[in-house]
Amino acid sequence: MTAGRILIVDDEPVNVRLLERLLQSAGYGEIATTTDPRRVLAIYRDFKPDLVLLDLMMPHLDGVAVLGQLKAEIPAEAYLPVIVLTADATAEAKRRALSAGARDFLTKPFEQFEMLLRIGNLLETRRLHVALAEHNRSLEETVRQRTEQLLQSEKVATMGALLAGVAHELNNPLAVVSGQAQLLHRPNQDPSVQHRAKRISDAADRCVRIVRNFLALARQRPPERSRTMLKEVLDGAVELLGYELRTDSVEVVVDVPEGLPVLWADPHQLHQVLVNLITNAHHAMRRQERPRRLSLTVRHDTAAGRVSLAIADTGAGIPREIQQKIFEAFFTTKAQGEGTGLGLSLCRSIVEEHGGVLTVESTVGVGTTFRIELPSSWTTRPRSPRCWPTRSNATGTPSPSRATARSRWSCSSASPSTWSSRTRRCRCSTGSASTARSRDGSRPSGGA
Numbered sequence: 199m200t201a202g203r204i205l206i207v208d209d210e211p212v213n214v215r216l217l218e219r220l221l222q223s224a225g226y227g228e229i230a231t232t233t234d235p236r237r238v239l240a241i242y243r244d245f246k247p248d249l250v251l252l253d254l255m256m257p258h259l260d261g262v263a264v265l266g267q268l269k270a271e272i273p274a275e276a277y278l279p280v281i282v283l284t285a286d287a288t289a290e291a292k293r294r295a296l297s298a299g300a301r302d303f304l305t306k307p308f309e310q311f312e313m314l315l316r317i318g319n320l321l322e323t324r325r326l327h328v329a330l331a332e333h334n335r336s337l338e339e340t341v342r343q344r345t346e347q348l349l350q351s352e353k354v355a356t357m358g359a360l361l362a363g364v365a366h367e368l369n370n371p372l373a374v375v376s377g378q379a380q381l382l383h384r385p386n387q388d389p390s391v392q393h394r395a396k397r398i399s400d401a402a403d404r405c406v407r408i409v410r411n412f413l414a415l416a417r418q419r420p421p422e423r424s425r426t427m428l429k430e431v432l433d434g435a436v437e438l439l440g441y442e443l444r445t446d447s448v449e450v451v452v453d454v455p456e457g458l459p460v461l462w463a464d465p466h467q468l469h470q471v472l473v474n475l476i477t478n479a480h481h482a483m484r485r486q487e488r489p490r491r492l493s494l495t496v497r498h499d500t501a502a503g504r505v506s507l508a509i510a511d512t513g514a515g516i517p518r519e520i521q522q523k524i525f526e527a528f529f530t531t532k533a534q535g536e537g538t539g540l541g542l543s544l545c546r547s548i549v550e551e552h553g554g555v556l557t558v559e560s561t562v563g564v565g566t567t568f569r570i571e572l573p574s575s576w577t578t579r580p581r582s583p584r585c586w587p588t589r590s591n592a593t594g595t596p597s598p599s600r601a602t603a604r605s606r607w608s609c610s611s612a613s614p615s616t617w618s619s620r621t622r623r624c625r626c627s628t629g630s631a632s633t634a635r636s637r638d639g640s641r642p643s644g645g646a
């Protein structure tokens with residue numbers, strides 16, 4: 199079948215049948231016809247033709263008037279070729295038809311091959327026009343996105359340069375506040391002092407995370423890659439935030455298959471990403487009714503050469519209209535003083551620096567899933583990874599037999615001492631986040 203929808207408009211039924219048969223024999227399968235020019239507009243709206251064959255001399259409404267109607271209906275940038283069919287071969291008739299918007303004309307009686315040739319040419323021109331318009335639309339969209347990215351990085355660069363200086367200066371006094379608060383938080387202290395010290399320490403930790411995010415964004419350093427076990431980075435982040443999650447009765451389900459490839463990545467940056475995403479998920483669930491569940495699921499797609507990590511929560515969800523905005527620097531829905539709006543922007547830039555993508559799927563009232571996909575193509579099988587060794591298995595070798603290491607903590611009603619007797623992993627997580635430190639002894643980085 200030849201492509202192209204054609205509308206035939208002629209008050210003579212014989213002419214209409216003749217044209218229809220001719221077009222069908224040339225392979226055109228989508229044809230609409232009318233002998234009443236007053237119906238053209240309605241048929242156009244319904245049938246959306248790619249080309250119109252239009253008689254000029256008709257009762258009620260002549261061809262020029264129909265052309266006027268079509269012109270008013272169709273946007274100027276759309277290209278709908280109309281071939282006028284006329285028995286009037288005068289130059290005046292042709293001039294009227296062309297100035298009313300016809301693309302071509304044929305004088306009756308016409309040669310069949312000539313008509314088919316003109317139809318073919320005009321349909322091809324329309325096809326190219328449509329393709330060009332589509333291409334232009336996609337180029338405009340690309341320009342829009344790039345401009346947005348550019349504005350975004352300008353915004354980050356300007357704010358970043360300013361804030362990096364301030365953030366740097368804040369580091370030292372913050373370390374003093376945090377250290378002193380930890381000294382006050384001793385077991386033999388008066389409970390009210392302990393409580394206050396804990397609050398100071400938590401607030402100082404949050405400031406440290408904010409400062410780190412600012413600095414990381416402002417510096418935008420490339421990843422310092424090494425052999426990285428994703429499971430260990432994940433365990434490190436969960437361990438760091440475990441106390442806070444348990445305090446708010448969040449059930450954490452970790453699902454990591456055995457035999458994951460070792461990634462060639464920056465473990466500290468990935469840690470930062472996970473801490474941000476998990477903290478966001480935690481915040482989103484805090485004001486929700488229970489059950490509160492955080493699922494961390496890793497998958498390896500060998501064929502695609504990608505490792506994915508889904509961070510799914512049962513929180514409030516994100517309205518569709520802001521789902522892309524949340525990745526912009528300084529975009530936050532949190533109350534003033536609660537969020538800087540830098541977490542996701544930092545996460546996305548880190549993941550993209552690693553050649554990966556960070557996406558979000560969310561349904562309001564149901565929950566949100568952030569998905570990190572990282573390339574695994576440059577990876578090797580685990581040998582003796584140096585980064586982020588797990589506490590349960592310090593050599594980093596996969597634990598025996600089970601294909602999937604799946605741990606589930608349901609700590610809603612348990613006291614810290616109950617958790618510590620359950621599994622070793624839970625015991626490792628009972629330390630307060632405010633006192634947790636990463637392996638190299640530095641303070642935890644990241645924060646949502």
Ligand SMILES: Nc1ncnc2c1ncn2[C@@H]1O[C@H](COP(=O)(O)OP(=O)(O)OP(=O)(O)O)[C@@H](O)[C@H]1O
Nearest residue numbers: 478479482524530531532537538539540541542646
């Ligand atoms: N898991 C989630 N569920 C619901 N909303 C989320 C989730 N993660 C992020 N958001 C939304 O995205 C916004 C931006 O997140 P982002 O981490 O960039 O900044 P923030 O958490 O507001 O502040 P901070 O800089 O302290 O991280 C949040 O304010 C929140 O509205």
Ligand SMILES: [Mg+2]
Nearest residue numbers: 478541645646
């Ligand atoms: Mg955040």
